[in-house]
Amino acid sequence: MAGIVSITxxxxxxARPVIESILHDNPSARAxxxxxxxxIDCPERLVxxxxxxxxxxxxxxxxQEIHLTIVSMGGSLDEDDEELVLSWGA
Amino acid sequence: MTPPRKKKLxxxxxxxxxxxxxxxxxxxQKMDDVFPYDTFEGIKITDWSKWEDPFRLTMDAxxxxxxxxxxxxxxxxxxxxxxxxxxxxxxxxxxxxxxxFLTGVTPLEYQAHRHFAHLxxxxxxxxxxxxxxxxxxxxxxxxxxxxxxxxxxxxxxDGFSEFPHMHDRxxxxxxxxxFFDDACSAGPFEFFTAISFAFEYxxxxxxxxxxxxxxxxxxxxxTVTFGFSAQSDEARxxxxxxxxxxxxxxxxxxxxxIVQKWVDKWFWRGHKMLGLVAMMMDYMLPKRIMSWKxxxxxxxxxAGGALFEDLSRYGLRVPKYADIATDEAEHISHQNWxxxxxxxxxxxxxxxxxxxEEMAWLSEKYPNTFDKYYRPRFEMWREMEAKGERFYxxxxxxxxxxxxxxxxxxxxxDPTKIGFRSTEYAGERYHFCSDGCKDxxxxxxxxxxxxxxxxxxxxxxxxxxxxxxxxxxxYHMDNGxxxxxxxxxxxxxxxDAWQSARKRVAG
Numbered sequence: 001m002a003g004i005v006s007i008t009x010x011x012x013x014x015a016r017p018v019i020e021s022i023l024h025d026n027p028s029a030r031a032x033x034x035x036x037x038x039x040i041d042c043p044e045r046l047v048x049x050x051x052x053x054x055x056x057x058x059x060x061x062x063x064q065e066i067h068l069t070i071v072s073m074g075g076s077l078d079e080d081d082e083e084l085v086l087s088w089g090a
Numbered sequence: 091m092t093p094p095r096k097k098k099l100x101x102x103x104x105x106x107x108x109x110x111x112x113x114x115x116x117x118x119q120k121m122d123d124v125f126p127y128d129t130f131e132g133i134k135i136t137d138w139s140k141w142e143d144p145f146r147l148t149m150d151a152x153x154x155x156x157x158x159x160x161x162x163x164x165x166x167x168x169x170x171x172x173x174x175x176x177x178x179x180x181x182x183x184x185x186x187x188x189x190x191f192l193t194g195v196t197p198l199e200y201q202a203h204r205h206f207a208h209l210x211x212x213x214x215x216x217x218x219x220x221x222x223x224x225x226x227x228x229x230x231x232x233x234x235x236x237x238x239x240x241x242x243x244x245x246x247x248d249g250f251s252e253f254p255h256m257h258d259r260x261x262x263x264x265x266x267x268x269f270f271d272d273a274c275s276a277g278p279f280e281f282f283t284a285i286s287f288a289f290e291y292x293x294x295x296x297x298x299x300x301x302x303x304x305x306x307x308x309x310x311x312x313t314v315t316f317g318f319s320a321q322s323d324e325a326r327x328x329x330x331x332x333x334x335x336x337x338x339x340x341x342x343x344x345x346x347x348i349v350q351k352w353v354d355k356w357f358w359r360g361h362k363m364l365g366l367v368a369m370m371m372d373y374m375l376p377k378r379i380m381s382w383k384x385x386x387x388x389x390x391x392x393a394g395g396a397l398f399e400d401l402s403r404y405g406l407r408v409p410k411y412a413d414i415a416t417d418e419a420e421h422i423s424h425q426n427w428x429x430x431x432x433x434x435x436x437x438x439x440x441x442x443x444x445x446x447e448e449m450a451w452l453s454e455k456y457p458n459t460f461d462k463y464y465r466p467r468f469e470m471w472r473e474m475e476a477k478g479e480r481f482y483x484x485x486x487x488x489x490x491x492x493x494x495x496x497x498x499x500x501x502x503x504d505p506t507k508i509g510f511r512s513t514e515y516a517g518e519r520y521h522f523c524s525d526g527c528k529d530x531x532x533x534x535x536x537x538x539x540x541x542x543x544x545x546x547x548x549x550x551x552x553x554x555x556x557x558x559x560x561x562x563x564x565y566h567m568d569n570g571x572x573x574x575x576x577x578x579x580x581x582x583x584x585x586d587a588w589q590s591a592r593k594r595v596a597g
Contacts (some may be wrong), residue, residue: 002397008299010318035379036314037299038304064147067155068162068484070325071302071318072295074393076336076400077144077329081101089399 005046005075008039015069016060021052030040037071046075105146110139113216125214131277133349134342138215141337144329152224156231159319163235166315171242177592180308181376182247182585183576186439188313189249190370191301193438194266194374196236201270203229209278218282218337219505221330223397225286228323232316232436239316247581249438252566260565261544262366262430264494271364273356275537278351282334288356288409291331292397294324295389297367304375332397337406346405351533357409358526361418362493366431368423369430373444374450381455386419411526414502420456421505424464429498431471432483432490435558438567443472463505480575491520492527492538495522501525509550515539 008021009015011033023029023039029042040046053061063084075086115122128135169175203226210223244250257263273284285299302317328569335353338345368382380388389414398408424524427441433443444452452460474481487496501507511522515535522528547553554564562569576582 003399004392005396006393008295010322034299034303036303039299040210051113062146064155066153066320067145067147068158069322071321072299073325073328074396076332079101079145081098088396089403 001019003075004041004043004071005086005088006039006041006075007046007086008049008071010069010071011036011038012069013084017056017089018048018053018066018069020056022048025049042086045085047086048084050082051055105148108148108150109143109216109220115189121214127212128214128278131279131348133279133338133345134343135215135338140340141215141217141330141333143217143221144333145326145489147224147326149220149224152227156227156323159322160231160235163315163319167235167239167242167312170312170315171241175311176243176246177588178309178311182581183440183442183531184308184310184376185243185247185373185581186249186441186576187301187304187370187374188243188310189247189439190366190374191237191313192240192250192258192365193253193256194263195297196233196240197254198266198270199229199233199236201274203227203233205274205281205285207279213278217463218330218334220415221326225323225327225330227514228320228327232320232323234277235316235319239312246584248568248579249440249581255566257545260438260567261436264542264544265366266363268494269359271360272537278347279334279338281389282331283338283349283352284356284359286327286331287335288331288360290327290355292326292357292390292394293360293364294328295393296364296385298324299389300371300379300385301367303379304371304377307377307379308375335401335406336404339401339406340377350406353406353528354410355533358411358415358524358530359493361415362523362527365422365426365495368419369426372423372429372455373448378451381452382423383419383456383562386416391416409525410529414524414526417502418499420459421463421500424452424456424460425498425500428464428467429487430498432481433487433496434571434574435482436562436565436567438565438572440574440581442576443468443475459505488521489543490523490527491541491543492522492530494541494543495523497521497523 009019011019015038019031019038019040023031025048026040026042026046029040029046032039032041046065048066050061050063063079063081066079066084073086075088078085078087115121122129206222206226206229210219210226213219213222240250257267273281276284291406298317298321302314302321305313305317335349338349371378371380371385372384394408394412398406429438431441431443449460449465453465456464471481487498489496496508497508499509501509509524511525511528512519513522513528514520515531515533516539518539520531520539522531544553548561554560559569562573567573
């Protein structure tokens with residue numbers, strides 16, 4: 001079984017474009033809604049692309065802004081200026 | 091058309107300059123004298139520069155984002171207080187979960203602040219040292235924002251006002267307190283394994299995610315807000331946890347057996363401590379989001395499964411007794427709530443029996459165990475209450491020497507038999523609730539034979555006196571106000587008055 005990676009974000013106005021981008025850029029991702037938060041699971045690898053979020057909010061989005069809405073995660077993380085990647089085996 | 095993204099000094103470069111670039115090798119003093127604590131545990135580190143924070147967060151960016159989090163949080167807290175947010179919660183019983191949180195968890199945040207400050211000074215590698223400094227500030231922020239938020243409830247409900255005093259003295263609060271005391275009195279690498287890895291990475295989701303989601307579902311705007319604000323730091327703490335484990339395992343093969351032993355120990359200790367959260371989720375939330383068993387499946391079986399599969403390439407295996415902990419997820423919340431029901435006279439929050447509707451939910455969520463083992467007990471207690479013979483357990487319980495929980499847990503595979511283990515050390519016999527707790531003692535008997543066990547201390551005359559009234563006074567618990575059942579409590583009286591005022595307004 002492929003390891004599931006996951007990211008949990010707040011379910012608020014600031015996080016919604018990030019959630020939308022994740023679901024768009026990771027076709028195998030599945031969103032589980034709970035009160036106040038959304039847990040997104042994806043097999044093996046999940047990417048949050050700064051470009052996708054920036055397009056949705058109409059301004060430059062810095063991947064470090066994820067610190068304002070992230071609740072939890074599962075997987076090994078790697079972040080640079082363009083994207084934030086969660087995966088196993090890294 | 092969105093303008094192209096601005097180019098700045100890239101993140102990797104910036105992180106390098108702002109961490110390793112600011113560090114130096116000491117020359118007037120030996121490095122071993124400047125950093126005296128990071129070698130005695132036997133963990134071998136050959137190259138500290140291999141450490142990198144995967145978020146690559148530098149101090150300047152840290153202040154920027156933390157400042158923004160605080161501004162948002164305080165706007166909500168202020169508005170909650172101004173608008174009498176306490177009126178909007180689902181039911182006053184809910185507040186008892188917050189009492190348990192403030193007395194049991196908030197003081198741990200402060201402990202974590204202190205110990206990460208220690209690591210932020212004493213770890214030789216600059217990467218983890220900076221990460222520990224940030225986490226130390228985070229933990230202080232968590233303690234402060236929790237106290238600040240919950241102070242609003244303290245204006246209207248009992249059981250909050252003496253929380254730091256209670257944390258240091260009350261029998262069930264010795265469970266989380268001794269957990270943290272154990273970690274803080276260990277070496278730096280064991281502390282990282284205990285708190286950053288076993289607790290923050292493997293188990294913290296079980297505490298904060300369902301708790302905060304539960305707060306959101308029960309109308310507690312204030313707790314949701316501080317909870318999610320704290321949790322946004324937690325993701326960073328989790329990365330510290332996983333990085334420290336991988337770093338130790340990558341640095342030297344001799345580290346594996348040491349790390350494995352710590353992982354086994356702290357998984358088991360964390361599992362026992364989180365039994366308090368299990369009870370909170372299954373019994374204390376008027377509106378429930380998921381059962382403890384469901385949370386365990388998502389956050390330990392599934393997420394932990396992927397994690398340990400990944401770590402198996404270093405030779406690390408799933409924590410010892412993980413299978414037993416998973417079996418116990420069917421039982422632990424019911425057994426804990428039954429302990430508190432029997433000892434309500436000595437609890438700093440209110441208890442109650444589950445209603446018919448709540449028992450139906452428990453049957454549905456626990457088809458293998460609730461109707462068979464736990465419903466009959468609650469129904470018997472309900473009949474006794476109806477006859478005016480509410481059951482109180484007036485005997486002081488035997489405590490497990492390691493986890494300090496009353497010995498009310500059952501044998502793996504036989505929920506009708508109380509689990510019991512013992513061992514001898516230096517001419518004395520010590521008692522345990524489980525093989526996991528016994529193993530931990532036997533690995534460090536010098537440490538655990540000195541445990542401050544609340545029941546022993548009462549018997550030795552160190553807790554204010556010989557009867558319940560004396561001990562409650564020593565706990566700073568107001569008898570008849572802070573303790574006992576919710577039904578008949580001042581909390582209930584006030585809540586009912588608010589509700590009837592609301593009905594009058596509604597006409």
